[in-house]
Amino acid sequence: MQAYAQQNIYINQVGYQKHQIKKVLTGYLASSFDVINVQTGGIAYSGSFSLRAENDVCSGMILYEGDFTPLNVEGNYLIRVHSSINSGITSYTFNIADAVYTDVIEKANKALFLQRCGMEIEAKYAGQFARHICHTEDCYYHPNCEQTGTKSMTGGWHDAGDYGKYTAPGSVTIGILYASYELNKDKWQSDEWGIPESGNGVPDVLDEIRYELNWLFKMQRTDGAVHEKVHTKDYVQFIMPSEGEVPQFIYEVSSTATADFAAIMAKSWRIFESIDNAFAEECLRAAILAYGYLDEHPDIFPEGGFKNPADTKAGGYSDGYDKDERIWAAAEMYLSTGKKKYLSDFMELNRIFKSQFSEPGWINPAALGFYSLLLANDNKLKGIQDALKKGLHKYCQQHIDVAKNEGFGIGMSADDYTWGSNGTVLFKAMNLVMANLVLADKASGELAARHLDYILGLNPNKVCYVTGVGTNRILHLHHAPTVSDLNVEPIPGIMTGGPNKYRNDEALQNVFDENTPPACCFLDNEESYSSNENTIYTNAALQFVATYFND
Known part of the structure; x- marks a missing residue:
């Protein structure tokens, strides 16, 4: 007993x-x-x-x-x-x-650097997690592309526990970090992360983001359309990124990737305008080109949305709906250019969304555009902002009501415990934080903090879901560099995926069944890719929420 x-x-x-x-x-x-x-x-x-x-x-x-x-x-x-x-x-x-989350935040910031592709991660920056340069070989255009041959695609961040790189998740990661930067600019001024760019007079969060942006430029075709991803045809085994020499492929363009790209490049103009005007202008030109292609192709492309071709098993991120990406793009394009055309596009798309909020993940980034509009100082937006505030209040009240009856006091229902549920917890917390800020809603802020408590140990599995912090923490992350290096513990500062009631891997199926409560379907096991793998965009949500509440 x-x-x-x-x-x-x-x-x-x-x-x-x-x-x-x-x-x-x-x-x-x-x-x-x-x-x-x-x-x-x-x-x-x-x-x-x-x-x-x-x-x-x-x-x-x-x-x-x-x-x-x-x-x-x-x-x-x-x-x-x-x-x-x-x-x-x-x-x-x-x-x-007063600043109890500083260690979590600093570890999460460095973890993003340690996801970099295409450069040597030197010991002076990474300590025991140093590794050789990776993925310098040119990538092949997959047969589903309209061109053939090869292209250099070095750079950017590895998305998750393997070595794929994706336009949509990368763009959403930046979008979340930009939102946090705008909310807490004074907390993001450090130029001392211990990365190669430290000490250059630019906040290191922006240096880190720029590393990904420079890769995203390579994903755009000359006509403005943007490729979906760069990946191997199958998942690599647990090897270091510099090993294996498995060929990587560039996959076809998609409307979701093109819209995400347009959104993040448009916002990058506003963020970098006062820091590096030439770079900011490059971002805006790329955004305008991408948005122009979307205008010329109003229907989703490829037909039905991107899906892995028959010869590819790795990392799909299939998305058959692009209106949420397009509304994000329209919002950011308006705010960066002031042109009525983009505001009109936003209003037309908002007839679908009706200013209603959902979690701002890769599958539906519309809320990121809503955040930008809510924070804008533009009298033309007052009516839109009022409608968005109503939509945000409705969302938060629904979650406050759910949390009252949920055992661990968070706004999660049984159906929310799917692949990546920890990201869902923190995406919800992001919306609650916005309500705390723009609506002065104390109850939403308190609930957002409770969501962070959940991630850091106040959960049914009694585990801190972030590596390197907490007593009962993640030790066996499904993360190829972590499994294949010689270190006892994973790279610190990485949040794992979380409970998954659908048990989409054999490791979960061997332990749990359909009668297992959904929030308990989790294993700290490197073979449980559907509950114990990381992603950069969910880690960005951790950075967002922890930074807001710190100090």
Whole structure:
């Protein structure tokens, strides 16, 4: 019984801001708890538990909740639980501090650098995670392209646990980082990340983004259309990126990739205009060219959206709907040019979306355009901004209502626990953060912070889903460099995919079945690619949310 009890105390293992709401959960009936200062051994706070959920739909658990929000003294703590079952069981340790997420953010920032392709990752920047230059060979045009031959496609970021590079995920990653940069510009000014560009007078987040933008330029054809991805035909095994010499291919152009490209290049003009005007103008020219191609091809292309051809198994990111990408592009093009044509395009597309928000991931980046419009200082947009505020309020209220009845207090339903569910948790948190900011909605801000608590340990699996932080953290990430290097732990600062009720890999199927609660379908196992693999865009969401709440 003791072992069972100890396995059922849930806490944010990284910690809490001093003035943040602070919760602890148990999966068994407990009467009270003490918060113990680890350094002194003294009791810093005492509280009681109350029933939070019976037979929670997402976790299948009975949960009891304790609140220690009044404790705002900086320090390192653990929680001792008292119950008739087994009194004295303790939680993992955690911190309370003003800038408690600094370590998470710094590790996540460096993790993005460590996803770079096409350059040597030197030890002076990467320490034990140094590696040789990779993927310098020219790529072949896949037969589904309209041209033949080869082209140099070095640069950019590896998207996930393998070595594919994609226009849509890369663009969305930048879009999320740009949104965070606009919300928290003072927090993104560091020029000391320890990357090759550090010390050049430009915030390192923008240097990192520029590395990806320089690759994205290579994805555009001379007529403006943009290729979907660069990838091998099949997934590579767990090898270092410099090994294997497996040929990579450039795949056909798509309307989703072209629209994502237009959006992010248009916004890049605004971000870089005062930093490097020549580069900013290059971005805007590319955006205008891409948008012009979209104008000439108003229907989705290829027909039905991009899908992997028959000879390709690796990394599909299939998307059969492009209006969400097009509305993002229209928003960013208007804000960068001021031309009525783009505002008119946005308004026409918004007849479909009706200013309603959804999670801003690669499959539906419309909210990124909505963010840009909400933050714009433009009197012509007042009516649009008012409508977007209503849509955002509706979205957040729905999630606040869901969270009231969800065992771990987050806005996730059972159907949300699909491939990449941790990204869904933080994409939802991004919308909640925007409501906290633009609507002065305190409840949305509190719920967004609870979503971050979930990622950092306050979840049914009692695991910190970010490598290198927390006590019970991810150790066996499905990430080729991590599996194939000689380091004991993964590259730190990487968030894993999260529970997946559909169990899309054999590792999950061997342990769980259709009766397993959806939020519990997770394995820290390198073979579980559908629950334990990373992506750059979900990591960007971690950077966004943690940065907002830090300090």
